[in-house]
Amino acid sequence: MDSQTVKKTPKPSNFVKSTLHSIKIHFSSHPRFWLFIAFLWAQALIISIARTPPLCFPDRSSSPSPSLRYVPIHSNTTPAAALPEPPPALYTDDCPSGRVFSYDLPPSFHRDLVVPNCTDLDFWNWECGIISNHGYGRAASELRRTLPADLHKSWYHTNQFSLELLFHHRILKHNCRTLDPDLATAFYIPFYAGLAVGKHLWDNDTSAKDRHCKMMLTWVKSQPYWKKMNGSDHFMTISRITWDFRRLTDPGKSWGSSFLNMPSMQKVIRFIVEKYPGDDMDLSVPYPTGFHPKTTESLIQWQGFVRDYNRKKLFSFIATDDKNWGKNDLRRLMSDYCRRESSSCVAVDCGVSDCTKNSSATLIPLLESEFCLQPKGESYTSKAVFECMVAGSVPVFFVKTSYEQYEWFLPGEPDSYSVFIEEEEVRNGTVAVKEVLQRFSKEEIQRKRERVIETIPRIIYLKPNAGIKSFKDAFDIAFDGAMERIKEEKEWADFLR
Incomplete structure (x- = not known):
């Protein structure tokens, strides 16, 4: 190769000097461009430093730095007041109709x-x-x-x-x-x-x-x-x-x-x-009435007792033989009739017997009878109706007005739990109470009594206690x-x- 046609590679020292000289010439000829580049570089550096998390070094000092504020976990400061509890719901499962x-x-x-x-x-x-x-x-x-x-x-x-x-x-x-x-x-x-x-x-x-x-x-x-x-x-x-x-x-x-x-x-x-x-x-x-069970078990026990009781009489009549009763008052007629039919009926005069202080004076006759007579008194209803049913006896009514009361408590079908005899037919002698009641078979009486016994929980008032009731x-x-x-x-x- 011809030595005259080949250029010699410049030495490194000469190359660096030549490059720096070119940059110097370029910077001196374009000063504003390089100032702008320097400004952008400085901004990028600041942003990078700000976003970079500090290095985490273990604290090897024995006490917190005085420049830091130390807040202990358990402080004696009064805690912030708790938010007030919301009021109870107006309607709940226990109180579906409110309070x-x-x-x-x-x-x-x-x-x-x-x-x-x-x-x-x-x-x-x-x-x-x-x-x-x-x-x-x-x-x-x-x-x-x-x-x-x-x-x-x-x-x-x-x-x-x-x-x-x-x-x-x-x-x-x-x-x-x-x-x-x-x-x-x-x-x-x-x-x-x-x-x-x-x-x-x-x-x-x-x-x-x-x-x-x-x-x-x-x-x-x-x-x-x-x-x-x-x-x-x-x-x-x-x-x-x-x-x-x-x-x-x-x-x-x-x-x-x-x-x-x-x-x-x-x-x-x-x-x-x-x-x-x-x-x-x-x-x-x-x-x-006088029956106030405290628990469901007491009620069930009573229902079983009246269901199995041996009833020796066909019917009973319990009242106070008031001297003010009129001659044609149905109560007087039933009282006299029951005494005449003593083989089938048990009569209780609370004017003679101490019914108020001796509960057995009325309860035992009701337990022993299949039916109990409920003629109208001073009013269409009486406590005696519920005493009769609590004892498991089937009530006998003489006015239909009695069925217009207690819709929420008594069965809707009167024939299912009671017997109705027209009052006027009893008065004029065309109907005899004993004969009407004797027409019912043992099975029919049993069905009526069972309906009465099923109704007992709805016609009594419990005596509240700590027990839980299911009815x-x-x-x-x-x-x-x-x-x-x-x-x-x-x-x-x-x-x-």
Whole structure:
């Protein structure tokens, strides 16, 4: 190769010097371009440093750096206040119709109306025995000699006028009761109207019969919760028949109070032992008997006992042979008839026998008879109907008005649990009670009695205790029915708004 045509490779030192010289010439000729490049490079460097997490080195010092603030885990500072708990749900599985608020009425409207020193039943004093044991009465310990096992422990001397105390006690213990009226669906008025009016029923002073009723309405109408619906979401209990509270405007009619005719009572629901069929606010509930089991097991044991009892008589009649009965009064006719038919009927005169203090005087005859006669008395219904059924005996009615009561509690088919005999046919002698009852076969009687026994849980009032029950008694049925009715009315009112 020709040495003249080949260029010599420059030495490295000369090459670097040549390159730097070229950059210097280029930088000097384009200073602004290079300043811009330098600025971008500086920005990129700053961003890179900011985003790069610091290196984590173990702290080898024995105490925290004085430049750091140390907050101990367990401090003595007061913790922040907890958030308030939300209010309970208005409707729950346990309270599907809402909650009830019971007014704290002055004692003059309930407690002060009860005779304090009369704790035992007295035939001549209708108020006796009401106050003891929250209205359930003393234990019927005399039945220990009559009933097997521990069945006597479910029986008490319960006054038929104690319904107001029983319901008040159950409301106060109810799991759906609320102490906050703003959370209530319904409001209970614990006014003992039966006791307030009963004290003056046989007086001619009509103002005395209405005094407590008017005072109570004045008090409750002043409450803000009454004014919201004018009392249509309120309910109460009355231990006497409806006719004792519907005094007519005729000055010659002085019996009873005008309480249920007062304008303010027209929307208030009331549980009452005998209702007025034309008033939807009257809800008839069973009279309280002396049978108050505490557990489901006690009830089942009693049902088995009355089912297997050996009944020696065809029918029975239990009443007080009152000298004021008219000659043609059906009760007098039945009393005389039962005595004549002593081989088939057992008659009990509570005017002679001490029925109020000795429960066996009425219970044993009812247990021994297939049927029990229930003629109309001063009213269409009576406590005796429920005493009869609790004993597993089939009731015999003589007026169909009796079937218009207690729709929530008694079977819908009257023939399934009772017998009806026309009253007039008995009076004129065209029908003999014994002959009618003898027509039923053993199987038919057994079917009727079984229906009666199945109904017992619905017509009794339990005595609450710590036990868990698997059925609803008369109070539960009445309470749930009234609560559901009020709930539906409120929902309908809200829909129309």
